[in-house]
Amino acid sequence: MPVAKTNLAQLYTEIGDVSLLDHAPYDQIVTASQYYDPRAISFKIRFGYIVDKYSKRPQEIWVLFYPPTKEGRHPEMQFHSFDPDTNAFTKHDDSNISTTVSALASAFNNPKKAAKGKHVALAKYYYLKALVSREAGGASELEIPIPITRTFVDSLRVVCREFEEAKERSSRSPSVTLVDDHDSVLSDPPEDLLEPTQPVKASSMVTAEVSSNLTPDVNIQRLETLLAVCDDERELQASNSALDTEKKALEQRCRVNKEKQAELNARRELVLKGMSLMDAFKLGGQMEREEKRRKLA
Known part of the structure; x- marks a missing residue:
């Protein structure tokens, strides 16, 4: 037992x-x-x-x-x-x-x-x-x-x-x-x-005024309810704060990703700069074949 x-x-x-x-x-x-x-x-x-x-x-x-x-x-x-x-x-x-x-x-x-x-x-x-x-x-x-x-x-x-x-x-x-x-x-x-x-x-x-206000059962129940409401409000505020933090973190990640994409675009343009369309086409075909080979490896 x-x-x-x-x-x-x-x-x-x-x-x-x-x-x-x-x-x-x-x-x-x-x-x-x-x-x-x-x-x-x-x-x-x-x-x-x-x-x-x-x-x-x-x-x-x-x-x-x-x-x-x-x-x-x-x-x-x-x-x-x-x-x-x-x-x-x-x-x-x-x-x-x-x-x-x-x-x-x-x-x-x-x-x-x-x-x-x-x-x-x-x-x-x-x-x-x-x-x-x-x-x-x-x-x-x-x-x-x-x-x-x-x-x-x-x-x-x-x-x-x-x-x-x-x-x-x-x-x-x-x-x-x-x-x-x-x-x-x-x-x-x-x-x-x-x-x-x-x-x-x-x-x-405790002052007589506070004591008299808190002693009756009805006021104790009101106090318990009010404190419970305050607890729930603090939880809600904490939840909203967490959401704000997540939102800021997401916005920061979006900015970082945009900067990375701009950098990748610049690198691609640098590679293709000065090439003819035919050479660029051939290079693209070679790149596709190499990627397939890597996936099979």
Whole structure:
């Protein structure tokens, strides 16, 4: 059995009540290919958005999954934000990204207090499910199973219950509130760091105006749509730029070929200069016979 499928089955066993996982909004995850770090799984999952303190523009944050390199080692989850213009990334692993993020993507937007441990648990679960679906079409990227620790299982239970309780609250009176007593769950400590973490460059504080604009689900969806439009526009611009480059290269080749043809015409005229029509005719016949001989040789 493929590694990811076996690993997910182990998680189901440890969770006990598998139906609890149905409340995690796996169907809302947004993935994208990533090839800049070959040590991580070849796709990333959108975690949310953060406002850059310099440009004041929202930047996407993605969570990357670094699988274990030895049996029993923990995987590493890294959070990277990307500049929409330069695609330069900033790592957010020295801070609690769950509290400094400006807005969470729908798949990680748990209804209660944000905690990195809960979000890391969600990310691990999402990656396992996504890897299982991809295993059906080819080889698995997960060669060593990730440890199903008690911290992982407990954190996943907590956040799934939050989503479950939110659904129940939506069907009851809006005055009903629930108190969460599980917000102290911490993330599994990474035991196999693949590279040193970098200082956080993005702002850890967002103005109340920006925060209020980004928090509602409807505005998060609008932001996701707008960022997707920007991504498509950049791809279109890159395509147009490539076409312009190809067009210029083709025009240059045409000019070079015209110059070569003019040179060939001049050489032919030089050879025939001063010859009579009869001599030119005989020379042409000799040339045809020589070309045939070369083709047969």
